Amino acid sequence: MERREFLATGGLLAAGMALTGAEAARAAADTSSLKGRAVDLMTPVGNREAWARLLGNTDMKSTKYGWAQGLIQGVRPGEAIRDICGFTMLSCARLLPHESGSGYRKILREIGLYTDLKSGEIIEEMVNPYLNETVKVVPITNDPFNHTITEFAPEPPSYGGINKFKPAPKPLQLDWTRRGETLNLFSHINLFYPSSLPPAKWPRENANPFNQVTETFLYQIPWADMQNPKKTSVEYNGTWTRTTPWLPWLLMGPTPGHAQYATFMGAVDDINRIDRKTLDYVEKHFPKYLKAPDKWEDPSLSSLELYARTQTPAPVPAGQPVPRAPDPELPAWFKAMQAKPGA
Template identity: 50%
Template sequence: MKKDHQPGVDNARRDFLGMAGKAAVGAGIAGVGASALAAGTDTTSKVDYSTLKYDDNIWNRDAMARLQADLDIGKQKFGWYAGTVNGVRPGEKVKPLFGFEGFSFARLQDIGDGVYQKLLREVGFYTDLETGEILEHWDNPYTGERVKVVPIANDPFNYKIGPFYPDPPSYGGLNKEKPPKRPLLLNWRETGDNKVFLRTPIHLYYPSALQPEAWPRESSGPMNRVSEMFTYVIDREDLADPSKTSVEYSGTWSRITPWLPWMLMGQTEGHIYYDCMMGAYNDMKVLSPKVKAYAEKHYPKYFNAPTEYEEPSFSSLEHYAREQKPAPVKKTAE
């Protein structure tokens, strides 16, 4: 494993962009089998696959930066996700509740310490499963109550991409988990059809910003248990090409989270499961016209990534606690 002795990200980037034609990948590649290694030495290809240094944490840093944003520092990149949000309750089959589609724009900053700062805004809308229309109110089938829908609008959600695994999000100090420092060696897997897979799951358990005493109808309890699972499908030639400062991908995104606070489910047993496609591209062609038009009218600033790095960043649950008010407690019949 290489050590990051370089004085700044620009030096690391120049090193990355000049890797074509250097030594072939060694035998210690994490998650890649012998057949993949053999494919990497294909002398009939015009692409130099020796640039794919899966066992090098500096290369992993730059590869992740190229996926998440653009190594052409300051240039922004479009991200997208769309799928279904499901309700999961004991003793029942999983119930599709509504659709979900959103997008983000991100850019990188180079602060000269070997770490990229990723600056991102994202917005996501809940949609009618049949019509695709954006929901502003929703009839909760579990409670029979009509509720106001609160979209996801994270401005910003910033984090850092470096040669070591970052700490999990702190959400303003609520999550105090500090895992040991480990080199960034990601779970890459090559296929036989010129594709590369990457998986990056995260599992969190931390105090909720929506404590039951203050938010009796919105809070699922004193702790949040949240998991997100990302699978990237990447063109192997693009990943191996040092001239591509941004690499497109498609894939899947899943999220397991407490009941959404605006559903007013309180501490009812069960949870929410997002099941979505995702991708990051150099244009917005995949974004549905309805979502694009709604965002242009109501959330226009989300078409531009932030230009300054700010802390802390919050998830939609923390934003809800900061921006909404507790719903009145329902009166019970005497």
């Protein structure tokens, strides 16, 4: 879910959260509305505490449960976007004290499962609608996916240790907007980095040497909860979208296009508020994902990095080109219209 720091409830995250010029101008125009009795969202410490209460619980004992549910869609030039399958995700996070004495270390594990479009049932194989080929579905199993929460902006992703660049510390300022009694948070990240699935080794899973990924998180937060000093955890709802290469297990090979996740997301303090089908499946097949980790461990890998470590390349038939989806055709109604006399 590379996620990227996933699910910025758990993963997906906020690396690169510097304000754009337009965002900075908007914030400067009215900062008083972001000051409350519990936190001042125009200060680095206020941002740190608010961010920690969204992603975890600052009592540093309780678990915060993140969720996402929605669609996986395929995007190809020359045709309408297609719905491929559904998606459901669960994350379990807990906060630990930061070693500096200021801030937190968030420890998290998360699982993402794919579902049938009609029944909503979790699937372990499916027919790829582009290739008409049965493929094994590989769930997302990020364990762990950890990061720190301090009064400084997070460092850029390391991409499994490839990126060694360490920018100068920058005060943490997230992109908050207050709309009456609702607090909104906008977070997104645009990435372009070497793929952990090089096409020479993984020709059916991936056709590009680089990954082009964008993730966007939109949070809807009760203002009263954020400004309640007794609340060590603040629940929220929102949306999470991710533009990503074709999911490797779809075996799209050199087919032009990409996939996208389009989901609702949220975080709650009670696991029983998570989708029951998801909980039942995880309890039966992946029970450790019902609990947060006990301690900080490295490394924290993206889902694509983990795929490269846990899966094996699908074979290409001897003497045959790498399979790809047939080129799209124009819609039947459009071809019929063109065939009419005088069209």
